[in-house]
Structure formats: structure tokens, C-alpha cells
Amino acid sequence: MKMMFAAGTALALTLMPVALQAQDTTVSIQADKPGATINRQIFGQFAEHLGTGIYGGVWVGKDSPIPNVRGIRSDVVAALKAIKVPNIRWPGGCFADEYHWKNGIGANRRATVNANWGGAIEPNTFGTDEFMDFVGQVGTEAFVSVNVGSGTFEEASEWMAYMTADQRSAAGAERAANGRAEPWKIKFLGIGNETWGCGGNMRPEHYADLLKRFARFTRNYNPAQQTGDGVMQRIAVGPTDDDTAYTEGVMKAWAGRDWSWSMEGLSLHSYTVPQWPPSLPSTEFGEGDYALILKTTLKMEGRIAAHSAIMDRYDPKKEVALVVDEWGVWLRETPGTPSGFLQQQNSMRDAILAALNFNIFARHADRVRGANIAQMVNVLQALILTDGPKMVLTPTYHVHKMYLPMQDATLIPVRFDPGTYHHGDLTLPAIDAVAMRDTGGRLWLSLVNLDPHKAKEVAVDVSGLNVKRAAGEVLTAPNVNSINTFDVPNAVVPKPITGTVRGGTVTVALPAKSVAVIALDP
Ligand code: AHR
Secondary structure: OOEEEEEOOOEEEEEEOOOOOOOOEEEEEOOOOOOOOHHHHHHHEOOOOOOOEOOOEOOOOOOOOEEEEEEHHHHHHHHHOOOOEEEEEOOOOHHHHHHHHHHHHOOOOOOEEEEOOOEEEEEOOOOHHHHHHHHHHOOOOOEEEEEEOOOOOOOOHHHHHHHHHHOOOOOHHHHOOOOOHHHHHHHHEEEEOOOOOOOOOOHHHHHHHHHHHHHHHHOOOOOOHHHHHOOOEEOOOEOOOOOOOOHHHHHHHOOOOOOOOOOEEEEEEEOOOOOOOOOOOOOOOOHHHHHHHHHOOOOOHHHHHHHHHHHHHHHHOOOOOEEEEEEEOOOOOOOOOOOOOOOOOOOOHHHHHHHHHHHHHHHHHOOOOEEEEEOEEEEOOOEEEEEEOOEEEEEHHHHHHHHHHHHEEEEEEEEOOOOEEEEOOEEOOOOOEEEOOOOOOOOEEEEEEEEOOOOOOOEEEEEOOOOOEEEEEOOOOOOOOOEEEOOOOOOOOEEEEEEEEEEEEEEEEOHHHEEEEEEEEE
């Protein structure tokens, strides 16, 4: 008897017989028991007014020599289009609860101080219309967070009217005068941010009372968003890490709601940060940091399970999504960069971390229907780094691209023995695996090898599935701390990988410290 890891519903450990041959593990695919749809919104992005996340990273201005369309840099837009970003969360973060949108529209922008992030001067050059232009250029959806901490219901509802009302209304006319006659589409509305912390340090009950009023009065007037799939999703502030107070408080309020308000999502913020303040380096780290960070990130599985169990009590039909709208590794700021700008490098280790989190979100697809990595450009676990005209794609970006088949795929349960990888006192699973059928019906397998030393031979039992070809991409690197730089941008990039198909088994030689996404084709 071997310990098996069953992935398909939530994380579950069951004792099942397994035939291990020379392979390190056997993955059996239960294609006849399809699971939930893996919502493409788990690949959402987060762009806060923080450091060079917006200014420099997205916005360079119309007169910049850096190629741009209406001030928005074209290289970044092209990179984001290539990974089919489903939504971008903006303007924060802690910034959102001190953001006053009227400073960022029209001809006369008012500069303010970004008190949360290094006291930088916020020119408000990039405001609502520039953000919505950016959303349109990327071809994504807007996730706008309104100011609950230091703003008013009136301010938030006027903002919604500015963005979505008919141009015959005063708010719509102002938008039209600023260049946009048609209402904008706002797919997601964040009602506050971390109101248990930087967003006002409120008790859950106090926040729940505010939530009811914001949820009612921040109306979306866009005629195309009144019914069906287009209806705006309201995301309430929820828990952080293992703290369940907001999960209980906000879900209890939702369960007792009447006709006058509701919400469609509950946020979870959960960073991978083994020690606070974040002090582990993003480059030149050793295996100790590698194992500790991955061990820490795997807590996401238990956190989601715990918050989901509470949500199930109040919402057994799973009407409210759990939206992990801030996640990722938070490391020491790169030496020499401005304090408070949260700039860090991004390594092969961080790509593995991203893949593990996507696999966890997929296993909880019935409840986790959105997530936003923190953050998109130049901040924390960035997908893209820029420096003036230069741009580099990080290993985390490449994982997003490799995982494109997961967008709106159907989860297919798998069973396997993950084995173990040890370092010092730490024990981690060696292998992780998720299977899915993409929207075109193609079967895919995502495999992660956490072991930094040993390649693994993975046997995939595909008997009865008529698989004749197994091919995809693998991301690995010489070292777990390998990075892409402006000078050497392709040190960590995906390469082709094939599996050997014999009878009803596909055998994959999975390199040490790697992520692979493989199509299993007839
Ligand atoms: O992503 C950086 C910060 O982390 C966000 O502004 C805040 O919401 C969280 O604490």
C-alpha cells in the first residue's frame, strides 16, 4: 500500500494500491470523472500605484521615446496579450483606500503623495481613462477597487457613474467630454482592500455594515451589464492567511442578506513570506531558502480548504467565489532600489511556486474562481521587469504562458504518490500533478518536480484514453536561483518536452526543479 495524493476535488489523502515500477511515480488519470471548470480568472493580474508598477512599467507618457499607444508602453501590452490576461486589478492594494479618483481625470490632474509606498509623488497622470484604455489595449477585464477606508459612499457611487452611466447623465457627459462616449465595462468591483489592516483596521462586523451600503450604492449603470454573464461581480474584503474572522463575519452577513444587496466574491490575501519583514533575498539564495519558500507556499492548500469549509457552512451552493486577489512570494527589496518600491528579482524557484499555486487553485476550482498575482510589472513576484526602454519576461511569466490551456479547462482528477524531497528538517512533496481538458477537448497534464537534485521518471497511466503522442513544454534552469536579466533575458525559458508512449502508459523524464505542461493527444 502506498500513500496516494488524489487531486480532483479538494486536497485529499487516500490509501490506494499503486503499481510502481521503475518509475518514481505513476499518475493515473480519471478522465471519466470530470471535475469543476477552472475559471480563467485565476490568472488575473494586479497593478497597484506602487513603485514602478504603473509609472515606468505601464505608463511612459505620450511623448516618450519608448514605443507606446496613447502613453501605454507597447512591449508590455504585447506581452500581456500573449498570456491572455483575464483581468487586471487596479489601483491597489493599500493605495486604493487612499485613492480619490477625481484627482485622476480630465485636463487638470492633482498630484498627491503616495503615503503607503515610499512617499512617492503620485502625479495622477494615469487615472481612470488611462486604466480603461490599458484594459482595452490588453483585451482584458477591469477589476476596480473602490476606496472604503478613507472614501465615502458618494465618492464611490459617483466613480461608478462616471465609468458606466449614459452620456446623457452629468457623470456620463463628463466621461464623454474626456474622450469616451460609451460606458466602460467594469467586470469586477473590489469593495475596499484589507479593511482589517491598511484599509482602516475594522472589525469584520463594522466592515460588513459598510459593505452592505457600498454593495447597494456603487451601481453599475452599463446597459450591457444588467443581466447574464456581463453582470458586475462585487468582491468583498475577506480573510488574510489563516485568520478566519473576516471569513466568518462577512459570510454570516451575506447569509443574512435581503433583496437590497449581495456580493459575488470574497477576497483572500495570502503571500508567501516566511518571515516579516520580508528579508529573504530574491537572488543568490541557497537550497535552504528554496525549500523554506516552497514549504511555505504549500500552506495555500490548507488555507483555501479552511476558508472554503467556513464558506460552505454559509453558502453550500457555492454562490460566492473565493478570490485570492493577492498572492505571490514577497522577498527583500533589491538592494539599491528605492525603499517602499517592493522591487525584487524573479527566479526559477518562483516559477515553481507559481505553478504549485495554480495547481492548488485548480484543485479547488469549485470555490476558487479568481486570483490575482502580486504584482504584474516591477513589483513583488512580477511577470515583467522594465528599466527605461528595456523589458524582460520573468520565469513566472513563462509559467503563465505554459498554463494557457488551464484557462476555463475542466479539472480531471488524478491519483499519484508525490514522493518526498527533504532538505534539513523540511520535508516537501517531490511531485505535483494536475490534469485538465481544455475548452477544445484536448487533454493536458501539468507536472512539477520540486526536487532540485533528482530528475523524476513519471509514468502516466492513460489506459483507455487512446493517447498516441505526449508533447509540451518544460521550464527548468541550471539552478533554482537562475534568473532572466536585461542582459541575459533567456536564461530561464520553456523548452520542448516529449513523453514516450507505450501501450497505455506515457513516460515523462521530468528534469529536477522543473514545471512541465504536456498535451496527451490521440
Ligand atoms: O501588494 C502589496 C500590498 O500588499 C498591497 O497594497 C496590500 O493590499 C497588501 O498588504
